[in-house]
Amino acid sequence: MDNLPRLIDRLEQNQVLNKEDFIRLIEKHTPDTDEYLFQKADRLRQENYGNEIYIRGLIELTNYCKNDCIYCGIRRSNRNAQRYRLEPEDIMECCRTGYELGFRTFVLQGGEDGWYTDEKVCQILTAIKKDYPDCAVTLSLGERSRESYQAWFDAGADRYLLRHETATPEHYAKLHPPELSLARRMECLHNLKEIGYQTGCGFMVGSPFQTAHHLAQDLLYIHELQPQMVGIGPFIPHHDTPFAKKPAGTVEDTLFYLAIIRLMLPKVLLPATTALGTIDPNGREKGVHAGANVIMPNLSPLSVRKKYMLYDNKISTGEEAAESVTLLKKRMEAIGCQVIIGRGDYKK
Ligand code: 5AD
Numbered sequence: 144m145d146n147l148p149r150l151i152d153r154l155e156q157n158q159v160l161n162k163e164d165f166i167r168l169i170e171k172h173t174p175d176t177d178e179y180l181f182q183k184a185d186r187l188r189q190e191n192y193g194n195e196i197y198i199r200g201l202i203e204l205t206n207y208c209k210n211d212c213i214y215c216g217i218r219r220s221n222r223n224a225q226r227y228r229l230e231p232e233d234i235m236e237c238c239r240t241g242y243e244l245g246f247r248t249f250v251l252q253g254g255e256d257g258w259y260t261d262e263k264v265c266q267i268l269t270a271i272k273k274d275y276p277d278c279a280v281t282l283s284l285g286e287r288s289r290e291s292y293q294a295w296f297d298a299g300a301d302r303y304l305l306r307h308e309t310a311t312p313e314h315y316a317k318l319h320p321p322e323l324s325l326a327r328r329m330e331c332l333h334n335l336k337e338i339g340y341q342t343g344c345g346f347m348v349g350s351p352f353q354t355a356h357h358l359a360q361d362l363l364y365i366h367e368l369q370p371q372m373v374g375i376g377p378f379i380p381h382h383d384t385p386f387a388k389k390p391a392g393t394v395e396d397t398l399f400y401l402a403i404i405r406l407m408l409p410k411v412l413l414p415a416t417t418a419l420g421t422i423d424p425n426g427r428e429k430g431v432h433a434g435a436n437v438i439m440p441n442l443s444p445l446s447v448r449k450k451y452m453l454y455d456n457k458i459s460t461g462e463e464a465a466e467s468v469t470l471l472k473k474r475m476e477a478i479g480c481q482v483i484i485g486r487g488d489y490k491k
Contacts, residue, residue: 145167145171147167147168147171147172147173147176147179148176148179150164150167150168151168151176151179151180151183151406154168154403154406154407155183155187155406158366158406158407158408158409159362159363159366159407160362162356162359162360162363165358165359165362165363166355166356166359168403169355169358169359170355172399174395177395177398177399177402180399180402180403180406181398181402181432181433181434183402183405183406184401184402184403184405184406184433184434185431185432185433185434187405187406187409187434188405188413188431188434188435188436190409191409191410191436191490192436192490194479194480194481195436195480195481195483195487196431196436196437196438196475196480196481196482196483197248197412197436197437197438197482197483197485197487198245198246198248198437198438198439198440198468198471198482198483198487199246199248199249199250199281199414199437199438199439199440199487200237200238200241200244200246200248200249200250200439200440200442201250201252201417201439201440201441201442201443202229202234202237202238202241202249202250202251202252202442202443203229203252203253203441203443203447203448203451204228204229204234204251204252204253204256204259204284205226205227205228205229205253205254205256205258205259206224206226206227206228206253206254206447206450206451206452207226207227207228207253207254207256207258208253208254208255208256208285209254209255209256209257210254210255210285210319210320210323211320212318212319212320212323213317213318213319213320213351213384213385213386214318214347214350214351214378214380214381214384214386214454215381215384215453215454216381216383216384216452216453216454216455217254217451217452217453218384221381221383221384223383224383224450224452225450226450227447227450228253228256228258228259229443229444229447231263231266231267231270233444234251234267234271235270235271235274236444237249237442237443237444238271238274238275238278240442241442242275242278244466244468245468245482245484246278246442246468247275247277247278247279247484247485247486247487248278248279248280248281248302248486248487249271249275249278249279249280249281249442250280250281250282250283250304250439251264251267251280251281251282251283251284252282252283252284252304253283253284253285254285255284255285255286259284261290261291261294261295264282264284264291264295264298265294265295265298268280268295268298268299268300269298269299271299272298272299277486278486279301279302279486279487279488280299280300280301280302281300281301281302281303281304281341282295282300282302282303282304283303283304283305285305286305286327286328286331287331289334289338292331292334292335292338292340293338296338296339296340300340301340301341301486301488302340302341302342302343302371302372303335303340303341303342303343304343304345304372304374305328305331305332305335305342305343305344306343306344306345306346306347306374307325307328307329307332307344307345307346307361307364308328308346308347308350309325309346309350309353309357309360309361310325310346310357310360310361310363310364311325311356311357311360311361312324312325312326314350314352314353314354314357315328317351317352318350318351318352329364332344332368332370333368336368336370341371341372341412341488341489342368342370342371342372343370343371343372343373343374343412344364344365344368344370344372344373344374345372345373345374345375346358346361346375347375347376347377347378347392347418348375348376348377348378348392348393348396348397348400349377349378349390349391349392349393349396349397350378350392351378351386351389353378358400362403362404362407365404365407365408366407369408370408370411371411371412371489372411372412372413372414372437372489373404373408373411373412373413374414374416375397375400375401375404375416376392376397376416376417376418376419377391377392377393377394377396377397377418377419377422378391378392378418378454379391379392379418379421379422379454379455379456379457380454380455381452381453381454381455382455391422392422393422394419394422394423394426394429397419397430398429398430398432398433399433401413401415401430401433401434401435402433402434404434405433405434405435406434410489410490410491411489412436412437412487412489413434413435413436413437414430414435414437414438414439415427415429415430415431415435415437415438416430416439417439417441417457417458418454418457420458421454421456421457421458427471427474428474428475428477428478431475431478431480432478437487438471438475438482440464440467440468440471441459441464443459445460448460448464468482
């Protein structure tokens, strides 16, 4: 019958299940079996990373976006978004602040904004690497040509985050406008990995129309890609999008998928995301206990933080922000963890 603990044991052992078994786990898990899963995930995190938690300073470069993803608050057809973009000098200022606070990875994230040409991004990368040779740079700038990715890698970028969002083409089509495709997204991820980036994919938990089949497909895709990072967080509706009235994903479901991913990829860099922190004030701690080992506080200039609103009520000041790193350290120490000053690379 449905012996879920044995299924979880098998997942830990083989780092994958077949689709039917993934669906069974997704449909049948209970708070009790989750507890069993979280213990394993927490232990695997400790076996691979000890008590170390890595922090990344998130710099939100631009909320201009040429795309029109149905779920996203900075989609191009949202006329109410106040658009901004950071100049290279602004970005360098963020890095200066971040370095002093102890950050050794800077994540440059933004909408797909043509203002940031290949040359401009290379110029920014060169400047950061010159002033902070001991730091890693992660890019999260969406879909670009292989040539662009290669140029940025050659200019010093170390990592790239590009969530696949959903690994089922029909579901992808319900979340995105017709000009975007899952095939193209997967091609980008493949290129990034081949070029040599530490690569991250990921998906939203509880996105509209999502089913257990879709989630099982996401897990199988993650197993196939073998990314070094996986970003997952709950879907949260944004009032200026067509999904304004759709329900948000839950904390419990998000923790469940974090833990499953830790079992599938024991060494993965797994953030407890801002979205998780947004729906639960203890989201970060809970995430760590479900296997997460990365936190990405906001390092964007205060003047733009409220404008990078991917979803409603996105936290941007207070304890999740980079300025509060002392508080974050204390909170992590309270659960037996230690925030590390260092690049926090993937451990092969
Ligand atoms: N809720 C949660 N996450 C969202 N993202 C975009 N919009 C939302 C939303 N409404 C996520 C996407 C994207 C990442 C930058 O933010 O997964 O890849």
